[in-house]
Structures are given as structure tokens and as C-alpha cells.
Amino acid sequence: MNDPIIKTESLRFSYTNAEGESPVVLNGVDLQIEKGSFVAVLGHNGSGKSTLAKHMNAILLPSGGKVYVAGTDTADEEKLMEIRRTVGMVFQNPDNQIVANVVEEDVAFAPENLGVAPEEIRRRVDEALQAVGMYEYREHAPHLLSGGQKQRIAIAGVIAMEPQCIVLDEPTAMLDPVGRADVLRTIKQLNRTKGVTVVIITHHMDEAAQADRLVVMAKGKVVADGTPKEVFQNVDDLKAVGLTVPDTTELLWQLRQCGQDVPLDALSDEECARALYDLLNP
Ligand SMILES: Nc1ncnc2c1ncn2[C@@H]1O[C@H](COP(=O)(O)OP(=O)(O)OP(=O)(O)O)[C@@H](O)[C@H]1O
Numbered sequence: 001m002n003d004p005i006i007k008t009e010s011l012r013f014s015y016t017n018a019e020g021e022s023p024v025v026l027n028g029v030d031l032q033i034e035k036g037s038f039v040a041v042l043g044h045n046g047s048g049k050s051t052l053a054k055h056m057n058a059i060l061l062p063s064g065g066k067v068y069v070a071g072t073d074t075a076d077e078e079k080l081m082e083i084r085r086t087v088g089m090v091f092q093n094p095d096n097q098i099v100a101n102v103v104e105e106d107v108a109f110a111p112e113n114l115g116v117a118p119e120e121i122r123r124r125v126d127e128a129l130q131a132v133g134m135y136e137y138r139e140h141a142p143h144l145l146s147g148g149q150k151q152r153i154a155i156a157g158v159i160a161m162e163p164q165c166i167v168l169d170e171p172t173a174m175l176d177p178v179g180r181a182d183v184l185r186t187i188k189q190l191n192r193t194k195g196v197t198v199v200i201i202t203h204h205m206d207e208a209a210q211a212d213r214l215v216v217m218a219k220g221k222v223v224a225d226g227t228p229k230e231v232f233q234n235v236d237d238l239k240a241v242g243l244t245v246p247d248t249t250e251l252l253w254q255l256r257q258c259g260q261d262v263p264l265d266a267l268s269d270e271e272c273a274r275a276l277y278d279l280l281n282p
């Protein structure tokens with residue numbers, strides 16, 4: 001395994017609620033995110049995914065255990081800027097992430113705050129907008145763009161900080177299918193061509209299926225971890241923690257329940273079609 005860009009050790013966390021109670025939200029999470037990898041995090045509502053994500057760039061600090069970003073303990077206050085530069089965050093609602101009235105000013109906002117020199121900002125903004133396919137919109141007003149376009153602007157803003165890792169918390173939840181596909185393609189390309197480590201939290205099984213690795217959370221713990229093919233084959237276990245599986249896996253699983261001999265790991269549409277063809281043409 002390459003060096004981990006993010007490492008959690010026995011991570012525990014509780015929020016204190018209005019009644020002064022502190023229910024445990026993360027209950028011993030040991031996770032290593034390898035540099036350059038593309039990891040999807042799945043889990044039922046309330047399983048602790050967003051809380052885990054916020055530990056990945058020191059928005060939250062552990063109540064117990066440790067989190068390291070590129071080897072730096074996130075509890076080290078003096079390293080906060082360094083940690084934020086290393087790991088960028090993208091959230092669900094693009095409207096809450098737009099800060100300027102012109103696209104290129106919006107993308108320039110974060111690097112300006114980091115004190116990057118003006119000519120270097122120009123280069124980064126152009127490059128980031130090209131990377132998300134929004135360069136021709138650089139002089140547009142962000143609020144007039146579609147949800148998917150706004151989300152790609154938000155991603156460009158994070159890219160302009162040149163982080164080693166981007167953590168996206170349900171970035172496609174508010175988008176239509178076209179916007180979702182555009183955003184996912186953008187993220188995949190960043191990972192494949194620029195080597196940016198990606199951690200994406202999603203409720204969409206088809207998005208999760210495209211990751212190199214899946215981490216499944218339930219009740220503040222990691223309950224499954226492996227390639228999409230490995231994880232999705234455990235259909236009963238996933239259903240037990242309130243998750244569905246991709247349509248391809250569900251279809252094959254149902255056929256197996258009826259006694260048909262089909263492989264459960266035919267995850268892509270093409271593989272699934274081949275498995276059905278083989279079943280019909282023995
Ligand atoms: N700011 C907060 N104060 C108190 N409790 C919180 C806070 N944020 C989250 N929680 C609680 O922590 C638990 C985990 O929440 P978290 O947002 O991490 O889950 P999640 O897996 O991201 O869920 P979802 O799929 O709905 O986004 C939930 O029980 C939630 O109610």
C-alpha cells in the first residue's frame with residue numbers, strides 16, 4: 001500500500017446535544033486512505049459519514065483516538081492551514097459554497113485567502129476551470145448556472161488550492177442525472193489524470209460502484225471495506241445495515257434466490273448482460 005494520505009486510529013467522536021448528552025457517533029474507526037486512491041463511503045442516514053468526513057480536514061477533532069493528514073496529527077492547531085491545504089472539502093449544496101458574483105472570482109477566493117501570488121492565482125484558476133470543463137463560463141454569474149455547473153465551480157475552487165486529497169460529502173445529492181454524471185466524470189478525471197486522492201460520500205450505488213474501494217459505515221463503525229465487487233456481493237449484510245445494492249447485483253441476487261446459477265460479481269451493465277446471456281444460452 002502507498003503511504004496513507006489520511007489515517008484514523010481508534011477514532012471516536014460524540015456531539016454534545018441540547019440535553020447535555022453525548023451519544024457516540026464514531027465508535028472506533030480505523031481507516032487508511034491510500035494516496036491516489038478513489039474511495040467511496042456508504043452508509044445509512046446517521047451512520048456517521050459526514051462526521052467522519054469532517055475529521056479528514058480538522059473541521060472536527062476526535063473525542064478519542066487520532067486522525068493524521070499526510071502524517072500530521074489534526075489536533076496540532078499550528079498545522080491547521082497545512083491540513084486544510086492538503087485536504088479540500090466539497091459539500092452537498094452548491095449554493096452554500098458560492099461566494100462571489102463572477103465564476104473566476106469565486107474560484108480565486110480560496111487561493112487568495114491562502115496568500116497565493118496574483119499571477120499564480122490566474123494560472124490556478126484557469127487550470128481549475130479547465131479541469132472541471134467550465135472555463136468558457138469564467139465570466140458568468142454563478143447563481144445563473146445549473147446545479148451541476150455550480151457544483152463543478154465549487155470543485156474548481158477546491159482544486160485551485162491544489163490539495164492532495166478532495167473529500168466530497170454527497171456532492172451529487174441535489175443534482176439531476178445529467179449534473180450528477182458531469183460531476184462524477186469530473187471527479188474521476190481529477191483522480192485518474194492528476195492523481196488527486198478522492199473520498200466521496202454517496203447514497204448512489206452506481207456512483208459507489210465506480211470507486212476503487214468501498215467503505216461501508218453503520219452505527220459509527222466501518223462494517224465493510226473492499227473493492228465494489230467484493231463489498232456488493234455481500235447482499236444480505238448490506239441489506240442488514242439498511243443499504244441497497246446496484247440494480248445489476250440486485251437482479252442477479254434475485255435470480256440466485258430462485259435457484260439460478262449466475263455470478264453475483266457481474267457488477268457493470270456489460271458484465272450483467274453477459275451473465276444473463278450465458279444463463280439464457282447454456
Ligand atoms: N451538529 C450536530 N450536533 C449533534 N448531533 C449531530 C450533529 N451532526 C450530526 N449529529 C448526529 O450524529 C449522527 C451522525 O450524523 P452524520 O451527519 O455524521 O451522519 P451521516 O451518515 O452523514 O448521515 P446522512 O446520510 O443523513 O448524511 C446522527 O445521529 C446525527 O443526528
Ligand SMILES: [Mg+2]
Nearest residue numbers: 049050051169
Ligand atoms: Mg451526511
